[in-house]
Amino acid sequence: MPELPEVETVVRGLNKLIVGKKISSFNSDNFKSFPVDANESEAFIKNSYIEKVHRRAKMIIIELSSRKSLVVHLKMTGQLVYQGQENWGGGHPSDSLVGSLPDKSTRITFNLIDKYNQPSKLFFNDQRKFGWIKLFDSAELSHAPLFIKLGPEPLDKNFQFKNFNIRLNRRPNSKIKAALLDQTVISGIGNIYADESLFSARIMPDSLVNKIPLNRRKILFDSIKEILALSISLGGSTSRNYINAEGKKGNYLEFAQVYARTGLDCLRCQKNIITKIRVAGRGTHICTKCQRIYL
Numbered sequence: 001m002p003e004l005p006e007v008e009t010v011v012r013g014l015n016k017l018i019v020g021k022k023i024s025s026f027n028s029d030n031f032k033s034f035p036v037d038a039n040e041s042e043a044f045i046k047n048s049y050i051e052k053v054h055r056r057a058k059m060i061i062i063e064l065s066s067r068k069s070l071v072v073h074l075k076m077t078g079q080l081v082y083q084g085q086e087n088w089g090g091g092h093p094s095d096s097l098v099g100s101l102p103d104k105s106t107r108i109t110f111n112l113i114d115k116y117n118q119p120s121k122l123f124f125n126d127q128r129k130f131g132w133i134k135l136f137d138s139a140e141l142s143h144a145p146l147f148i149k150l151g152p153e154p155l156d157k158n159f160q161f162k163n164f165n166i167r168l169n170r171r172p173n174s175k176i177k178a179a180l181l182d183q184t185v186i187s188g189i190g191n192i193y194a195d196e197s198l199f200s201a202r203i204m205p206d207s208l209v210n211k212i213p214l215n216r217r218k219i220l221f222d223s224i225k226e227i228l229a230l231s232i233s234l235g236g237s238t239s240r241n242y243i244n245a246e247g248k249k250g251n252y253l254e255f256a257q258v259y260a261r262t263g264l265d266c267l268r269c270q271k272n273i274i275t276k277i278r279v280a281g282r283g284t285h286i287c288t289k290c291q292r293i294y295l
Helices: 004-018 038-044 138-143 161-168 176-181 191-200 214-233
Strands: 022-028 050-056 059-064 068-073 078-083 087-091 106-113 119-126 132-137 275-279 282-286
Touching: 004 050, 004 059, 004 078, 004 087, 004 214, 038 132, 059 138, 068 078, 068 138, 132 138, 161 214, 176 191, 176 282, 191 214, 191 282
Parallel strands: none
Antiparallel strands: 022 106, 050 059, 059 068, 068 132, 078 087, 078 119, 106 119, 275 282
Protein backbone atom coordinates (compact mmCIF):
# COMPACT_ATOMS: atom_id res chain seq x y z
CA MET A 1 0.00 0.00 0.00
CA PRO A 2 1.41 3.45 -0.87
CA GLU A 3 2.46 5.55 2.12
CA LEU A 4 2.43 9.31 2.65
CA PRO A 5 5.30 10.22 0.26
CA GLU A 6 3.93 8.08 -2.56
CA VAL A 7 0.43 9.52 -2.26
CA GLU A 8 1.81 13.06 -1.98
CA THR A 9 3.78 12.52 -5.19
CA VAL A 10 0.62 11.46 -7.05
CA VAL A 11 -1.28 14.46 -5.65
CA ARG A 12 1.35 16.89 -6.90
CA GLY A 13 1.29 15.30 -10.34
CA LEU A 14 -2.51 15.31 -10.60
CA ASN A 15 -2.70 18.95 -9.54
CA LYS A 16 -0.79 19.83 -12.70
CA LEU A 17 -2.98 17.66 -14.92
CA ILE A 18 -6.64 17.78 -13.92
CA VAL A 19 -7.30 20.98 -11.94
CA GLY A 20 -9.59 23.31 -13.90
CA LYS A 21 -11.02 20.55 -16.05
CA LYS A 22 -14.72 19.70 -16.16
CA ILE A 23 -16.06 16.19 -15.59
CA SER A 24 -18.34 15.92 -18.63
CA SER A 25 -19.38 12.34 -17.89
CA PHE A 26 -18.26 9.22 -16.08
CA ASN A 27 -19.06 5.55 -15.74
CA SER A 28 -18.37 2.79 -13.23
CA ASP A 29 -18.71 -0.97 -13.44
CA ASN A 30 -18.35 -1.78 -9.76
CA PHE A 31 -20.37 -0.40 -6.82
CA LYS A 32 -17.75 -1.59 -4.32
CA SER A 33 -15.14 0.59 -6.03
CA PHE A 34 -17.51 3.53 -6.45
CA PRO A 35 -20.26 3.33 -3.79
CA VAL A 36 -22.09 6.46 -4.88
CA ASP A 37 -25.84 6.77 -5.47
CA ALA A 38 -26.70 7.35 -9.14
CA ASN A 39 -28.76 10.47 -8.38
CA GLU A 40 -25.94 11.97 -6.32
CA SER A 41 -23.44 11.18 -9.04
CA GLU A 42 -25.56 12.92 -11.65
CA ALA A 43 -26.20 15.96 -9.47
CA PHE A 44 -22.78 16.55 -7.94
CA ILE A 45 -20.15 14.98 -10.21
CA LYS A 46 -21.32 15.40 -13.80
CA ASN A 47 -20.46 18.88 -15.17
CA SER A 48 -18.52 19.79 -12.03
CA TYR A 49 -15.08 21.36 -12.29
CA ILE A 50 -12.05 19.99 -10.49
CA GLU A 51 -10.83 22.77 -8.20
CA LYS A 52 -8.07 21.19 -6.15
CA VAL A 53 -6.27 17.91 -5.46
CA HIS A 54 -4.77 17.33 -2.03
CA ARG A 55 -4.14 14.59 0.49
CA ARG A 56 -5.13 13.48 3.97
CA ALA A 57 -3.05 10.61 5.35
CA LYS A 58 -2.90 8.01 2.54
CA MET A 59 -6.03 9.27 0.75
CA ILE A 60 -6.31 11.54 -2.27
CA ILE A 61 -8.99 14.26 -2.17
CA ILE A 62 -10.33 15.77 -5.40
CA GLU A 63 -12.41 18.87 -4.62
CA LEU A 64 -15.23 19.72 -7.03
CA SER A 65 -17.05 22.97 -7.80
CA SER A 66 -20.28 21.32 -6.58
CA ARG A 67 -18.92 21.57 -3.02
CA LYS A 68 -18.40 17.83 -3.02
CA SER A 69 -15.12 15.93 -2.90
CA LEU A 70 -14.08 12.62 -4.42
CA VAL A 71 -11.92 10.74 -1.93
CA VAL A 72 -9.64 8.10 -3.42
CA HIS A 73 -7.88 5.26 -1.62
CA LEU A 74 -5.56 3.24 -3.87
CA LYS A 75 -5.07 0.40 -1.37
CA MET A 76 -2.79 -2.37 -2.72
CA THR A 77 -3.34 -2.34 -6.49
CA GLY A 78 -5.17 0.89 -7.30
CA GLN A 79 -4.10 3.23 -10.08
CA LEU A 80 -5.05 6.69 -11.27
CA VAL A 81 -4.16 7.04 -14.95
CA TYR A 82 -4.57 10.23 -16.95
CA GLN A 83 -4.72 10.08 -20.74
CA GLY A 84 -4.88 13.21 -22.84
CA GLN A 85 -2.29 15.27 -24.67
CA GLU A 86 0.03 13.79 -22.08
CA ASN A 87 -0.25 10.35 -20.52
CA TRP A 88 0.50 10.01 -16.81
CA GLY A 89 -0.14 7.41 -14.16
CA GLY A 90 0.33 6.64 -10.51
CA GLY A 91 -0.09 3.47 -8.49
CA HIS A 92 0.45 -0.24 -8.90
CA PRO A 93 2.82 -0.83 -11.87
CA SER A 94 0.80 -3.27 -13.96
CA ASP A 95 0.38 -3.05 -17.73
CA SER A 96 -2.75 -0.96 -17.16
CA LEU A 97 -0.53 1.96 -16.17
CA VAL A 98 0.79 2.36 -19.70
CA GLY A 99 -1.54 0.22 -21.82
CA SER A 100 -4.77 0.85 -23.70
CA LEU A 101 -7.68 1.80 -21.43
CA PRO A 102 -10.26 0.99 -20.31
CA ASP A 103 -9.26 -2.62 -19.64
CA LYS A 104 -10.49 -5.40 -17.36
CA SER A 105 -9.06 -3.65 -14.27
CA THR A 106 -10.81 -0.32 -14.98
CA ARG A 107 -13.46 0.40 -12.34
CA ILE A 108 -14.25 4.07 -13.04
CA THR A 109 -13.68 6.36 -16.03
CA PHE A 110 -13.99 10.14 -15.78
CA ASN A 111 -14.28 11.99 -19.09
CA LEU A 112 -12.74 15.45 -18.77
CA ILE A 113 -12.83 18.62 -20.88
CA ASP A 114 -10.51 21.62 -20.51
CA LYS A 115 -11.27 25.29 -21.28
CA TYR A 116 -10.31 24.74 -24.92
CA ASN A 117 -12.76 21.80 -25.17
CA GLN A 118 -9.84 19.37 -25.40
CA PRO A 119 -10.94 15.96 -24.09
CA SER A 120 -9.00 13.75 -21.70
CA LYS A 121 -9.74 10.86 -19.36
CA LEU A 122 -8.94 9.88 -15.80
CA PHE A 123 -9.14 6.14 -15.11
CA PHE A 124 -9.32 4.43 -11.75
CA ASN A 125 -8.01 0.89 -12.20
CA ASP A 126 -7.83 -1.72 -9.47
CA GLN A 127 -7.09 -5.38 -10.12
CA ARG A 128 -8.04 -6.66 -6.68
CA LYS A 129 -10.95 -4.26 -6.05
CA PHE A 130 -9.73 -3.20 -2.60
CA GLY A 131 -9.42 0.47 -3.53
CA TRP A 132 -12.33 2.88 -3.83
CA ILE A 133 -13.59 6.37 -4.68
CA LYS A 134 -16.27 7.87 -2.41
CA LEU A 135 -18.21 11.14 -2.52
CA PHE A 136 -18.28 13.49 0.49
CA ASP A 137 -19.50 17.00 1.29
CA SER A 138 -16.33 19.10 1.13
CA ALA A 139 -17.31 21.20 4.16
CA GLU A 140 -17.97 18.10 6.27
CA LEU A 141 -14.93 16.13 5.19
CA SER A 142 -12.87 16.67 8.34
CA HIS A 143 -15.82 15.49 10.46
CA ALA A 144 -16.54 12.35 8.43
CA PRO A 145 -15.95 9.05 10.31
CA LEU A 146 -13.23 8.18 7.81
CA PHE A 147 -11.20 11.25 8.79
CA ILE A 148 -12.18 12.24 12.30
CA LYS A 149 -9.98 9.67 14.05
CA LEU A 150 -6.90 10.28 11.91
CA GLY A 151 -3.81 11.55 13.68
CA PRO A 152 -2.03 14.73 12.61
CA GLU A 153 -0.03 15.06 9.42
CA PRO A 154 3.64 14.53 10.31
CA LEU A 155 4.86 17.25 7.93
CA ASP A 156 2.36 19.87 9.07
CA LYS A 157 4.33 22.80 10.47
CA ASN A 158 1.88 22.96 13.37
CA PHE A 159 2.65 19.37 14.36
CA GLN A 160 5.23 19.78 17.12
CA PHE A 161 7.10 17.31 19.31
CA LYS A 162 4.87 18.03 22.31
CA ASN A 163 1.81 16.79 20.42
CA PHE A 164 3.70 13.77 19.08
CA ASN A 165 4.77 12.79 22.58
CA ILE A 166 1.24 13.15 23.98
CA ARG A 167 -0.09 10.89 21.24
CA LEU A 168 2.60 8.26 21.83
CA ASN A 169 1.70 8.23 25.51
CA ARG A 170 -1.81 7.09 24.60
CA ARG A 171 -0.22 3.71 23.80
CA PRO A 172 2.30 3.38 26.67
CA ASN A 173 2.51 -0.41 26.62
CA SER A 174 2.63 -0.77 22.84
CA LYS A 175 5.68 -1.53 20.77
CA ILE A 176 6.90 1.65 19.18
CA LYS A 177 6.49 0.39 15.62
CA ALA A 178 2.86 -0.53 16.30
CA ALA A 179 2.29 2.99 17.62
CA LEU A 180 3.81 4.57 14.51
CA LEU A 181 1.64 2.42 12.24
CA ASP A 182 -1.48 3.43 14.17
CA GLN A 183 -3.11 6.07 11.95
CA THR A 184 -4.85 7.62 14.96
CA VAL A 185 -1.45 8.43 16.50
CA ILE A 186 0.16 9.89 13.39
CA SER A 187 -1.18 9.63 9.86
CA GLY A 188 0.46 8.41 6.69
CA ILE A 189 3.30 6.27 8.06
CA GLY A 190 3.50 2.66 6.92
CA ASN A 191 6.05 -0.11 7.03
CA ILE A 192 8.83 1.48 4.98
CA TYR A 193 9.03 4.78 6.82
CA ALA A 194 8.47 3.29 10.27
CA ASP A 195 11.52 1.06 9.77
CA GLU A 196 13.63 3.88 8.34
CA SER A 197 12.68 6.38 11.06
CA LEU A 198 13.35 3.93 13.91
CA PHE A 199 16.72 3.01 12.45
CA SER A 200 17.63 6.69 12.12
CA ALA A 201 16.66 7.25 15.76
CA ARG A 202 18.58 4.09 16.86
CA ILE A 203 15.47 2.54 18.43
CA MET A 204 14.55 -1.12 18.07
CA PRO A 205 11.01 -1.41 16.65
CA ASP A 206 9.86 -3.74 19.45
CA SER A 207 10.81 -1.25 22.18
CA LEU A 208 7.96 -0.31 24.52
CA VAL A 209 6.71 3.25 24.15
CA ASN A 210 6.79 4.03 27.88
CA LYS A 211 10.42 2.89 28.18
CA ILE A 212 11.83 5.14 25.45
CA PRO A 213 13.47 8.24 27.00
CA LEU A 214 12.24 11.69 26.05
CA ASN A 215 15.42 12.72 24.23
CA ARG A 216 15.27 9.58 22.08
CA ARG A 217 11.61 10.27 21.25
CA LYS A 218 12.61 13.76 20.07
CA ILE A 219 15.23 12.24 17.78
CA LEU A 220 12.55 9.90 16.40
CA PHE A 221 10.19 12.83 15.80
CA ASP A 222 12.85 14.71 13.85
CA SER A 223 13.79 11.57 11.91
CA ILE A 224 10.20 11.01 10.77
CA LYS A 225 9.96 14.52 9.36
CA GLU A 226 13.37 14.38 7.67
CA ILE A 227 12.84 10.97 6.07
CA LEU A 228 9.34 11.72 4.79
CA ALA A 229 10.50 15.03 3.31
CA LEU A 230 13.46 13.32 1.64
CA SER A 231 11.25 10.61 0.16
CA ILE A 232 8.82 13.16 -1.28
CA SER A 233 11.71 15.02 -2.88
CA LEU A 234 12.82 11.74 -4.48
CA GLY A 235 9.36 10.84 -5.75
CA GLY A 236 8.56 8.21 -3.14
CA SER A 237 9.79 4.64 -2.97
CA THR A 238 10.49 2.06 -5.65
CA SER A 239 8.29 -0.50 -3.93
CA ARG A 240 7.11 -3.06 -6.47
CA ASN A 241 3.51 -1.87 -6.10
CA TYR A 242 4.13 1.82 -6.70
CA ILE A 243 4.90 4.22 -9.55
CA ASN A 244 4.40 7.98 -9.29
CA ALA A 245 2.20 10.39 -11.24
CA GLU A 246 4.69 10.71 -14.09
CA GLY A 247 4.76 6.96 -14.62
CA LYS A 248 8.26 6.90 -13.12
CA LYS A 249 9.53 4.94 -10.16
CA GLY A 250 10.47 6.88 -7.06
CA ASN A 251 14.09 6.84 -5.96
CA TYR A 252 13.83 6.70 -2.16
CA LEU A 253 14.78 3.04 -1.76
CA GLU A 254 18.14 3.81 -3.35
CA PHE A 255 18.78 5.82 -0.18
CA ALA A 256 17.05 3.48 2.30
CA GLN A 257 19.21 2.47 5.24
CA VAL A 258 17.42 -0.72 6.34
CA TYR A 259 14.20 -1.35 4.44
CA ALA A 260 14.53 -4.12 1.83
CA ARG A 261 18.23 -4.57 2.70
CA THR A 262 17.98 -7.94 4.48
CA GLY A 263 21.35 -9.72 4.48
CA LEU A 264 23.31 -6.64 3.38
CA ASP A 265 25.90 -4.78 5.45
CA CYS A 266 24.61 -2.02 7.67
CA LEU A 267 25.47 1.30 6.03
CA ARG A 268 25.95 2.98 9.38
CA CYS A 269 28.17 0.66 11.43
CA GLN A 270 29.48 -1.49 8.55
CA LYS A 271 30.05 -4.25 11.13
CA ASN A 272 26.69 -5.97 11.07
CA ILE A 273 24.13 -7.18 8.54
CA ILE A 274 20.54 -6.04 8.29
CA THR A 275 18.12 -8.67 9.57
CA LYS A 276 14.38 -9.04 9.14
CA ILE A 277 12.06 -9.84 12.04
CA ARG A 278 8.31 -9.49 12.64
CA VAL A 279 6.96 -6.67 14.76
CA ALA A 280 3.29 -5.61 14.90
CA GLY A 281 2.55 -8.32 12.35
CA ARG A 282 4.81 -6.74 9.74
CA GLY A 283 8.18 -7.62 8.26
CA THR A 284 10.65 -5.32 10.02
CA HIS A 285 14.23 -4.45 9.08
CA ILE A 286 16.82 -3.76 11.77
CA CYS A 287 20.48 -3.54 12.69
CA THR A 288 20.98 -5.19 16.07
CA LYS A 289 24.22 -3.25 16.63
CA CYS A 290 22.96 0.23 15.79
CA GLN A 291 19.52 0.06 17.39
CA ARG A 292 18.82 -0.24 21.10
CA ILE A 293 15.84 -1.97 22.64
CA TYR A 294 13.96 -0.25 25.47
CA LEU A 295 11.97 -2.67 27.66
